Amino acid sequence: MDDLRPTDPARIGGHRLLGRLGAGGMGVVYLGRTDAGALAAIKVILPEHAGDEEFRTRFRREAEAARRVESPWAVSVTGADTEAERPWLATEFVPGPTLSDVVARRGPLPVRSVTVLGRLLARALASVHAAGLVHRDVKPGNVLLTASGPRLIDFGIARTAGATALTATGIVVGTPGFLPPEQVSGGGAAGPAGSAGDVFSLG
CATH class of the missing domain: 1.10.510.10 (Transferase(Phosphotransferase) domain 1)
Structure with a gap:
């Protein structure tokens, strides 16, 4: 995990951000902790995609579908805000090697x-x-x-x-x-x- 950068937010949707887990062409993944102490991996969409209304519409549909995934062998979605200035999707954080x-x-x-x-x-x-x-x-x-x-x-x-x-x-x-x-x-x-x-x- 990498340290947060000065431009990174301190909180996202009720999660206090602890560090960066990774980044890609669509967004940045942070490690966050809820006020209740639960850890989550939070993907935050990059600004260039967040400003695309067609992207937002599809992201909204796909976030809703991801919430329906129920399997002990796939991470579960714990939260999302598709209407935020920078949309985000949170899943349970699973410690372990790839x-x-x-x-x-x-x-x-x-x-x-x-x-x-x-x-x-x-x-x-x-x-x-x-x-x-x-x-x-x-x-x-x-x-x-x-x-x-x-x-x-x-x-x-x-x-x-x-x-x-x-x-x-x-x-x-x-x-x-x-x-x-x-x-x-x-x-x-x-x-x-x-x-x-x-x-x-x-x-």
Whole structure:
């Protein structure tokens, strides 16, 4: 976790911000604590996107869909404000290394561990898809490992099934090496990225 910058807010939606967990093309993710003491990962949308009314409309729809995801293997949404000057979405904070970090340090996982991990992540994706969302960035870096099992995280580029992308036309979203063919091509003849693309990325 990195320290907050002078330009970062001190609070977001009832959360006192403790530091930066990461940043991307759509926003900054902060670690925050509620007045009750609960930790949360809070994604705050960048100003250039916050000023786009079409983006806000889609973000609002997708935040509502993300609230419907119910799975012990995916992080849950704990709060959101899609009407704020800079819209934000908060999820439960899960301490633990990512799958990519563990593999980098220890090498490939045992076959039995991979089998269990794949089964639980498939259940997480089933819940995501049942809520009407497509994750679009399933990869080891978006899987946290805990003592009780994996957690699928980062719905930063998720979108409602069948909707157009939140990013500008022609921009490929996702991570090279895990993208399904239709996502690489931006849809086209293959159609928009859908739930099958998430299954492809899961492997």
